[in-house]
Amino acid sequence: MTVSRVLRNRGDVSATTRERVLEAAKTLGYVPNKIAGALASQRVNLVGVIIPSFGNLVFPEVLAGISAGLEETGLQPVVGVTDYSPEKEETVLYEMLSWRPTGVIIAGLEHTDAARAMLENSAIPIVEIMDVDGAGIDSVVGISHQRAGRHMAEAILRAGYRKIGFLGTKMPDDHRARKRLAGFRAGLAEAGLTIADEEYYAGGSALAKGREMTETILARSPDLDFLYYSNDMIGSGGLLHCLDKGIDVPGQIGLAGFNGLPLLDGLPIKLATMDACRREIGIKAAEIIAGRPHSGVIGGELVELEPRLEPGDTIRKS
Amino acid sequence: MTVSRVLRNRGDVSATTRERVLEAAKTLGYVPNKIAGALASQRVNLVGVIIPSFGNLVFPEVLAGISAGLEETGLQPVVGVTDYSPEKEETVLYEMLSWRPTGVIIAGLEHTDAARAMLENSAIPIVEIMDVDGAGIDSVVGISHQRAGRHMAEAILRAGYRKIGFLGTKMPDDHRARKRLAGFRAGLAEAGLTIADEEYYAGGSALAKGREMTETILARSPDLDFLYYSNDMIGSGGLLHCLDKGIDVPGQIGLAGFNGLPLLDGLPIKLATMDACRREIGIKAAEIIAGRPHSGVIGGELVELEPRLEPGDTIRKS
DNA sequence: CCGATTTATGTTAGCGGTAACAGTTGAGGC
DNA sequence: GCCTCAACTGTTACCGCTAACATAAATCGG
Structure with a gap:
């Protein structure tokens, strides 16, 4: 003793x-032996974190934020990966909850019924991150992807572009990309416009993919004057393609991506994008978990961060 | 029951x-309640993974490999981050071992004495990853950074370059970058050469940093005919700078980086690099842990992977 | 110098499962 | 009809630690 x-x-x-x-x-x-300690004291210094993938740059950044936010609290993140599969999410979650973590941080608002039930019954703080478009279980920290898409549409229209193409991923379970697109469509619709052409791909986001897709869509619809990409990686690929071909950006064609990856600063010209507040989301989520000592699941917080539009050099000045 | x-x-x-x-x-x-289960059965389905940072692209990729390798084994990775600090590594390791994981995967061969002692006494499989230049505790999976540096030097010399600059990070605890540089120096020394000029930076690797550094070093030493970068990110930044300035690559100046980030395929021309086998390292490490049911720490495996030189378009054909 | 605190250490009973072994039952062989 | 054995279910004793309480030693005001 x-x-x-x-x-x-x-x-x-x-x-x-x-x-x-x-x-x-x-x-x-x-x-x-913390196992024995945890069993005896009913206290576990682990925080479950569930993300779709390590492949998408965004999540490592969120993790870094969580790591930073948990620093000094004595809490330790435990990461599980779902590969964008709802079933796998369920499995991973079950696994995590069986360790009785102090809290759970989980990406997205869409879960299977079983997963949702587990989260609700867990009696620990839950933070759903990345997305605020929908009903959360407990706390929610993220941005509105719907609104982000809409804002981008508005900015593009303000700049005078009218024949707009969309390039994105095919993943049906990437709800955030889907919502962004929906918001974008809504923004265009308000001006009586629709997306003029679209191009989808599967697989991780990469510069080379962006180049290919851009070439394809422009070959098919040479009269497009704007290309909206679902992420900065393929957007930058598209940008490089346009520069290669001597296309005037942003005069002849405007371009925009999403995420605000600082990684890519330094390209010949800066791609317009919208910051997804990845790190802040991680930090904030960590703080929420850390800030609830043993409080039963009272009211969850809702933290909506405001994605900043970074116009870069690929949208005409309106 | x-x-x-x-x-x-x-x-x-x-x-x-x-x-x-x-x-x-x-x-x-x-x-x-797995806590109770683990206590009673003395079996824990967790594998501790200790990496320096999420910021360096390399580690998320290794993690993805580990995740993949652990799939289907019922084992779950638990990640800890050291921020390249040996003391923090010690703390994180202690924390992990107190959960009595099935195994530990840890980046690098350099640890504090205390950390080394803990690993040795833990009586579980340990896999040190990324690096094979040095003495391991149990199993080791990685590449020889020394040799990687040397091979790059040889390739550069073979291509006829002679006034060679190095651009890298300042981090004293990034042992792998250090070893690469040492190997590189040794390679040059064999031809009676030394590094003509060098430039260092602190902070994460980013394109913009690479541009700046390249501009600086070329302003100071305009007669350099080759630039060796410690990673692909800053290397690509340098490449973009050279293209911007109309410098003939690889004629006037050759360039090379390190890591083989597939992310960056799609730049106007492909940077010479060396693949660090990140994913394979993760998978292999996971397999070693998973493949040792309860065997006491017998002989550790040593798996040396061979980094492939990818000459790209930024080294003259010899 | 004593009772009341304060400080320091020890005792006991679990935490929620599982290993190991002990019953109980029913089917099948001879 | 008795025995054997597999198939099932139950009992008991921990796993290594901590909460809660009990005891012992040191401190202290009056």
């Missing part, structure tokens, strides 16, 4: 015994 | 009771 007290810095222990214990622990190479 | 058997699919349970148990578990929303 005294050892337990020394190692957790709890309760009063005389300086001498403390020393002796520390000494002994060191020479023995003793590492306390 | 019967419930335990049903939920773990172990031992004989009649079909009817099995049904009843499953039924009850579902209606109650019962999620078994």
Whole structure:
């Protein structure tokens, strides 16, 4: 018992015994067993984090934010990956909850019924991140992708573009990309416009893909004057393609992506994009978990971050 | 007890009771407590993974490999981040070991004495990844960065370049970058050459940084005919700078980076690089952990992967 | 110098499962 | 009809630690 007290810095222990214990622990190479500790104390310093993939740059950045936000709190993130599969999400979640974490941070608002039920019954703080377009279970931290799409549409229209193409991913379970597109369509619709042509691809986002797709869509619809990409990676690929072909950007064709990847600053000209506040989302989510010591699931917070439009150099000045 | 058997699919349970148990578990929303289970069975389905940072693209890719390799094994990775700090590594490691994971995958061969002692005493499989230049504790999976640097030097010399500049990060604890540079120097030394000029930066790798540094070093040493970058990100930045300035690449100046980030395929011309086998390293490491059911720490495996030189378009054909 | 605190250490009973073993039942062999 | 054995279900004793409480030693005001 005294050892337990020394190692957790709890309760009063005389300086001498403390020393002796520390000494002994060191020479023995003793590492306390948190499993037993957690079972006895009903406290677990783990936070479950569930994301769709490591492949999309966005999630490592969110993780970095979570890591940073959890720093100093004694909490440790445990990451699970769903590969954009709702069933896998369910499995991973079950697995996580069986470790009785202090909280769960999970990407997106769309879950299977079973997953939703588990989250609701878990009686721990839940933070759904990235997206605020929909009903959350407990707390929600993210941006409105719908609104982000709409704002981009408005900015594009304001700049005078009219024949607009969309290039994006095929993933049906990427709800955020879907909502962005829906918002974008809505924005155009308000001006009586629709998307003039679209091009989809599967697989990770990469510059080369963006080039190909851009070439394809422009070959098919040479009269497009704007291309909206579902992410910065393919957007930048498109940008490079246009520059290669001597297309005047943003005069002849305007371009925009999404995410605000700082990674890509440094391209010949800067792609218009919208910052998804990835790091902030991670930090904020971590704070919410850390800030709820043992409070039962009372009211969840709703934190909506405002994506900044970064016009870059690929949209005409209106 | 019967419930335990049903939920773990172990031992004989009649079909009817099995049904009843499953039924009850579902209606109650019962999620078994792995903490108790692990304590009782002395089995934990977690694998500790310790990496320096999420910021460097390389590690998310390794993680993706680990995730993939662990798929189907019932093991779950738990990630800890050290920020390239040996002390933090020690802390994170202690934390992890206290959960008695099935194994630990840790980046690098350099650890504090205490960390090394913990790993040695842990009596679980340890896999040190990324780097094979040095003494491992148990298993090691990686590439020789020393040799990678040397090979790059040889390739550059073979192509006829002679006034060679190096651009890299300042991080003293990025041992792999350091070893690459040492190997590179050794390669040059064999031809009686040294690095003609060098330029360092701090902070994450980014295109824009690469541009700046390249401009700086070329302003200072306009007679350089080759630039070796410590990673592809800044290398690509440098490439873009050179193209911007109308510098003939690879005629007037050759360029090379390191990592083989597929992300960047699609730039106007392809940067010479060397693949670090990130994903394979992750997969292999996962397999080693998964493949050692309960075997005490017998002989560790040493898996050295061979980085492929991808000459791209930025080295003259020799 | 004593009772009341305060400080320091020890004791006991779980936490929620699982290993190991102990029953109980029914089917089948002879 | 008795025995054997597999198929099923139950009992008991922990796993290694901590909460809660109990006890012992040191401190202290009056």
